[in-house]
Amino acid sequence: MKPAHYVNGVFTTAGTPFPLRSPVDGRQIAAVPEAPRETVDEAVRAARAAMDGAWGRSTTEERCAYLRRIADGIEARFEEFVAAETADTGKPRELAATVDIPRAIANFRAYADLAYGRPERAYPTSVPGWSGSGQALNYTVRRPLGVVAVISPWNLPLLLLTWKVAPALAAGNAVVAKPSEETPSTATLLAEVIDAAGLPAGAFNLVHGHGAGAAGEHLTAHPGVDAIAFTGASATGSAIMRNAAAHVTPVSFELGGKNAALVFADADLEEAVEGTLRSSFTHSGQICLCTERVYVQRPVFDAFTGALAERAAALRGYGPMISAGHRDKVLSYYRLAAEEGATVLAGGGVPEFGDARDGGYHVEPTVITGLPQSARTVREEIFGPICHVAPFDEEDEAVRLANDSPYGLAATLWTTDLSRAHRVAPRIEAGIVWVNCWNLRDLRTPFGGVKASGIGREGGEYSLDFFSEPVNVCVKI
Numbered sequence: 314m315k316p317a318h319y320v321n322g323v324f325t326t327a328g329t330p331f332p333l334r335s336p337v338d339g340r341q342i343a344a345v346p347e348a349p350r351e352t353v354d355e356a357v358r359a360a361r362a363a364m365d366g367a368w369g370r371s372t373t374e375e376r377c378a379y380l381r382r383i384a385d386g387i388e389a390r391f392e393e394f395v396a397a398e399t400a401d402t403g404k405p406r407e408l409a410a411t412v413d414i415p416r417a418i419a420n421f422r423a424y425a426d427l428a429y430g431r432p433e434r435a436y437p438t439s440v441p442g443w444s445g446s447g448q449a450l451n452y453t454v455r456r457p458l459g460v461v462a463v464i465s466p467w468n469l470p471l472l473l474l475t476w477k478v479a480p481a482l483a484a485g486n487a488v489v490a491k492p493s494e495e496t497p498s499t500a501t502l503l504a505e506v507i508d509a510a511g512l513p514a515g516a517f518n519l520v521h522g523h524g525a526g527a528a529g530e531h532l533t534a535h536p537g538v539d540a541i542a543f544t545g546a547s548a549t550g551s552a553i554m555r556n557a558a559a560h561v562t563p564v565s566f567e568l569g570g571k572n573a574a575l576v577f578a579d580a581d582l583e584e585a586v587e588g589t590l591r592s593s594f595t596h597s598g599q600i601c602l603c604t605e606r607v608y609v610q611r612p613v614f615d616a617f618t619g620a621l622a623e624r625a626a627a628l629r630g631y632g633p634m635i636s637a638g639h640r641d642k643v644l645s646y647y648r649l650a651a652e653e654g655a656t657v658l659a660g661g662g663v664p665e666f667g668d669a670r671d672g673g674y675h676v677e678p679t680v681i682t683g684l685p686q687s688a689r690t691v692r693e694e695i696f697g698p699i700c701h702v703a704p705f706d707e708e709d710e711a712v713r714l715a716n717d718s719p720y721g722l723a724a725t726l727w728t729t730d731l732s733r734a735h736r737v738a739p740r741i742e743a744g745i746v747w748v749n750c751w752n753l754r755d756l757r758t759p760f761g762g763v764k765a766s767g768i769g770r771e772g773g774e775y776s777l778d779f780f781s782e783p784v785n786v787c788v789k790i
């Protein structure tokens with residue numbers, strides 16, 4: 314498989330190719346076509362034509378059947394998907410095989426179930442003084458939005474792409490997707506699976522390329538796009554929103570985070586340390602839900618911090634940063650932390666392997682402490698394997714510290730006090746709060762962030778709501 318666009322049911326490699334490098338050792342592994350504006354235009358036209366044709370008239374049952382065929386198609390090529398995701402991202406194979414690809418399959422199945430079983434509302438209305446029965450029946454039907462642009466990031470490439478594509482298709486929209494320029498491969502495989510599943514031409518289109526000034530911007534600024542579903546950095550969300558404003562295009566945004574973990578003295582310390590190790594260092598911190606700020610109640614601060622640092626230093630096989638550019642950004646924060654006066658408890662540098670991996674984009678899992686809440690390292694999203702640990706004394710103080718952030722995506726509470734968990738969780742300014750766990754996901758639950766972490770909620774009915782418009786039909790009886 315070579316990265317290719319998929320437009321109107323045809324694979325093409327229009328545009329100048331750019332090199333794709335392995336994050337593990339820096340070798341070139343593919344050439345990716347950069348979609349020119351004409352290819353984006355063609356994809357939007359094809360999507361519109363699909364909405365005006367058979368796809369636009371398809372029933373929910375038909376679309377759900379397509380979604381199940383797509384899920385089966387990914388499953389049948391599971392190993393190819395795992396290999397492609399691992400090659401593009403450099404993440405451990407285990408992660409791709411247990412999270413990324415199974416979740417992508419689950420996304421299609423979950424939205425097939427949800428869309429099929431979805432009830433609509435009806436309101437019987439009495440209107441005194443009317444001739445006839447004096448009754449009316451209001452009922453709501455849902456129309457697709459039309460042509461939906463899906464823009465996705467590189468950290469969980471297929472998982473986050475399908476998280477939007479599946480509900481968008483289930484709700485009856487036509488999609489033009491642009492995956493991250495860093496991770497084109499599983500998106501291309503998905504297009505092959507969708508092609509084999511027999512979706513009408515134009516219902517799903519894929520264009521590759523960069524964001525600003527390129528395919529991503531052309532797509533999101535396109536007047537033929539009816540809605541934009543975007544996952545990525547908050548600054549990119551602002552740029553997309555500026556373009557979307559010109560046509561009042563609705564947006565659903567899942568953006569950055571600076572997620573806090575609160576460890577109370579009554580927590581099961583072993584669970585809290587293991588959980589925080591996972592929440593800070595899974596995929597080398599390159600998951601939007603990863604913890605970068607840890608607040609620990611003072612009586613257990615030293616014990617917790619010592620154990621976390623010891624285990625972080627012992628981590629192996631954690632995978633590289635996605636690119637040289639991102640590695641440099643993360644290392645610039647390691648330097649900034651030192652300049653700001655942090656004490657480095659583990660990591661802080663670049664590991665040496667003595668083999669080809671030294672040409673890759675690796676950084677060490679890092680635990681720091683000693684910074685004030687105002688430090689840039691504590692306020693800005695780094696998106697790497699680093700967390701800052703700070704002490705607190707009182708519950709109110711912990712809540713205040715967690716909420717003292719421009720972001721509000723996710724938070725984790727570690728406590729064995731049930732009342733405390735229920736008391737604190739709703740006070741946290743975040744879209745998702747986990748208690749004594751992390752990244753435990755049920756696809757029906759609302760997913761998204763507050764403040765700079767996003768606009769709207771996806772997941773379950775929330776996604777189907779975004780990707781459709783309710784239309785009220787009022788019938789006089």
Ligand code: NAD
Pocket residue numbers: 464465466467468469473491492493494522523524525526529530533544545546547549550552553567568569570600601694696722762766767
């Ligand atoms: P990014 O914003 O740089 O890129 C994301 C996508 O947007 C890519 O496909 C890119 O090509 C495109 N893009 C970039 N500039 C654009 C523009 N001006 N117009 C249109 N498209 C443009 O993000 P990234 O580096 O790929 O991903 C990391 C970021 O994503 C982090 O901030 C992370 O927190 C966030 N993220 C959030 C979630 C969530 O669910 N909230 C999930 C994963 C990642």
